[in-house]
Amino acid sequence: MTRSLRARLFIGLTSIVILTGAIGATFAYLWAYDEAIEIQDSVLIQVGAFALGAPFKENQAVNGVDVDSEIGVVELGNAPRGPADMRRLWVLQDGLHNDSYQGQAVRVLLRTRPDGSRLAVTQSSEIRTELAGNMALRTLLPIAALVPCLMLVIAIVIARSLGPMVRLADELDGRRADDMRLLATEGAPSELQPFLASINGLLARVYAMVDQQRHFIADAAHELRTPITALSLQAENLDSVDMSVAARERVNALKRGMRRTRQLLEQLLVLARQQSGLSDKTERVFLDRVAKGVVADLWEDAAVKDVELGFTVADEVEVDGNSFALTSAIRNVVENAIKFSPDGGTVDLGVTREGAMAVVQIEDSGPGIPPADIDRIFEPFFRGSQPSGEGSGLGLSIARRAIDQAGGVIEIENIIGRDRSGLRVTIKLQAARVEASQARAACNESLP
Ligand SMILES: Nc1ncnc2c1ncn2[C@@H]1O[C@H](COP(=O)(O)OP(=O)(O)O)[C@@H](O)[C@H]1O
Ligand SMILES: [Mg+2]
Incomplete structure (x- = not known):
């Protein structure tokens, strides 16, 4: 049995529809068939009554009766005569019989006129069953059309009824692991x-x-x-x-x-501070100032290793975020860049505004990250498949969390050049909308 509720309902309900349809169709067919046979008998009787009035000539057409129904009138005369077929019919009693005439199975009606002459009305049995079958089949048409329609309706109703369940599953699937918001119960079935x-x-x-x-x-x-x-x-x-x-x-x-x-x-x-929501508070943050503060803080660490730490570009960009969280994010990335750069290496920072985005890019001259580790690099306590130097493995997960919280993205890629290697970390955040008045003030300031 299939495990899908939708499939089970569909199979169950459509089986019922098909079964009832089949039973209904069988009875409808049988009844209609009998009815059609009776109608044909009554036609024979009517033709017989009409033929009683005037003797029929050989091969005279029966007016008013469908040619396809192959009804014929045979004058049998006052006494058995002619071919064997006619003599055999002559001795039958008045009324309806199944017999044969001219080598064909026929339904035949015998009547006797007051003067003693007899006549037979015949109809080929084959034609009769064919006509009755056709008429009965026609009664099945509505049922045959109804069954697929019903199946379609069932499929739609099932899909709509189970929709809330599917949506719920989608919602849960799409959630981040730390999203513990309760599910909405209003409006749910x-x-x-x-x-x-x-x-x-x-x-x-x-x-x-x-x-x-x-x-x-x-x-x-x-x-x-x-x-x-x-x-x-x-x-x-x-x-x-x-x-x-x-x-x-x-x-x-x-x-x-x-x-x-x-x-x-x-x-x-x-x-812990990030997770407890203490760094949720959003404020206007100058990203370039944050980056400069980090560089100032870490300048000494870089100097110890003779690493050249500086900016390639530092545009003034503002974002809406938590300054503590953003500082720790950039700081962790720059710390890594210094730590993994060789003595005498360089660490370049760039802060730019690209359209609606504020972008911070940190490039170092270290070995980069083995491609196999890249997917796990943001996991807490993951320090690469070959950990080296000091560290806890928390830095990048802290950075990612902070950037996530600010609605941005942090991306990592190895720098692969002919004469250089290293890691490029790119942080992209929605740049804050600068108020018109502020923008004008900034503009005036920059004028000589
Ligand atoms: N700039 C970098 N160059 C090379 N490897 C890096 C760089 N930054 C991070 N990594 C790798 O990612 C791991 C995780 O970094 P992180 O979360 O900051 O932890 P930690 O620095 O405490 O080891 C590091 O152990 C290192 O293997
Ligand atoms: Mg680190």
């Missing part, structure tokens, strides 16, 4: 209400669970931050203490480890 209620209950429970986990991460990261900071300070204090070279190396390793832990905690806090 009553049969679907229990499902909707169950799904909504499940969504609410999942949301509560996810929320609990978010809080746990945020609390844990927050709680860990203080002791780690304290430990870092203690390690800093060791700088002024006299110790052997070997001990100094250990301390330095310890400090590096603590710095990594602090960075991870910071990332976790940003993530």
